[in-house]
Amino acid sequence: MKIVDVCEFYAPEGGGVRTYIHAKLAIGARLGHQIIVIAPGNRAEVVEYENGCRIIYVKAPALPFDKKYGMFWDAAPVHAILDAEQPDVLEASSPWRGAWVARSWQGQALRSMFMHHDPISAWAYRWFDGVATRDVIDRQFEWFWRYLRRMCNSFDFTICASPSLQKRLTGGGIRGAVNIPMGVDAGVFSPARRHMSVRRDLLARCSLPDTATLLLGIGRHTPEKRWPCVIDAVARVAAKRPVGLVLIGNGHQQASVIEHVSGNPHIQLLEPVRNRTALATIMASCDALVHGSSAETFGLVASEALASGLPLIIPNGGAVADIAHPDFSETYTPGNAHAAADAIMRLLDREGDQLQSAAHRAAATARTLDDHFAALFQTYAQAISEKREAA
Known part of the structure; x- marks a missing residue:
């Protein structure tokens, strides 16, 4: 055709x-x-x-x-x-x-x-x-x-x-x-791409030791992505637990996102990563994906993260919610930073090996x-x- x-x-x-x-x-x-x-x-x-x-x-x-x-x-x-x-x-x-x-x-x-x-x-x-x-x-x-x-x-x-x-x-x-x-791209996203040296370097950017939890956010800096909500939620958790956030993306609201981070050393902004293998390596080397948008039509980032073996912290609406499962996800009310912080805390309090095993089982059956x-x-x-x- x-x-x-x-x-x-x-x-x-x-x-x-x-x-x-x-x-x-x-x-x-x-x-x-x-x-x-x-x-x-x-x-x-x-x-x-x-x-x-x-x-x-x-x-x-x-x-x-x-x-x-x-x-x-x-x-x-x-x-x-x-x-x-x-x-x-x-x-x-x-x-x-x-x-x-x-x-x-x-x-x-x-x-x-x-x-x-x-x-x-x-x-x-x-x-x-x-x-x-x-x-x-x-x-x-x-x-x-x-x-x-x-x-x-x-x-x-x-x-x-x-x-x-x-x-x-x-x-x-x-x-x-x-x-x-x-x-997701067949053969690109996989838990096998996890590199502890990459994880350690990203945590160091967040002024944290490798014993901390590394969260990942990916997406354009636009209103529907709701990054201020995610940033506020991570900041609330980081005041109590050793947690860092690497946020990959840019967009017409980048200045607003930078201002919202307000110099928090545990939240770092990175430019978009165009090389798919490099992006897959970063994904697999983080500990969980945190997402803010409930207006997704694909849920592509969440699918790629899951195929990389990451648990998910996502809103309970939109295409990302269709991907969520209690075995490897925590969900929250869209746009609510308190609820998002609670979801992050719930994930941190779960038994790590069971959570990772569930995410890896989901990765093994990822649709391409x-x-x-x-x-x-x-x-x-x-x-x-x-x-x-x-x-």
């Missing part, structure tokens, strides 16, 4: 979407498919990959609040590419301008909306959780649900990488919502991105076959 993804949230220095797109290019080529990604960029450019796969950048304005990312403005150049490529499957991967551009193309193709972003969780729930119930919030944001229904129901599928998101979208009246669970893409492409191939038979 030829699959063209109009991917508004792809950027060369992006996070989870970038990881996902590069995996799709590589695995798609290996499975005999041609993957073409159309992304907004600061100039028109084509980057070639194997098997005819490529990323085609369309010159577009940058997002004002995060200039690493762009926004499709003029539909004409995207439509011209689609006219030339004539894909079997047309994907849109955000419910914003990129989806409108893909939706308005007049060609014949199976159409799929891939929910890389969960706007209701990222904004509405984050703003009003604790003030009103989810049902009340959904009713107040019915205008946005109408928008999502109009957009998503114009596609053949709405692909969700977590069962909780599929359930919410289906309950909100979106037809064709399909859950195809995410996975190969599994995810095989299921995704099979879903598309079957739908195309059914359409042809019906015709």
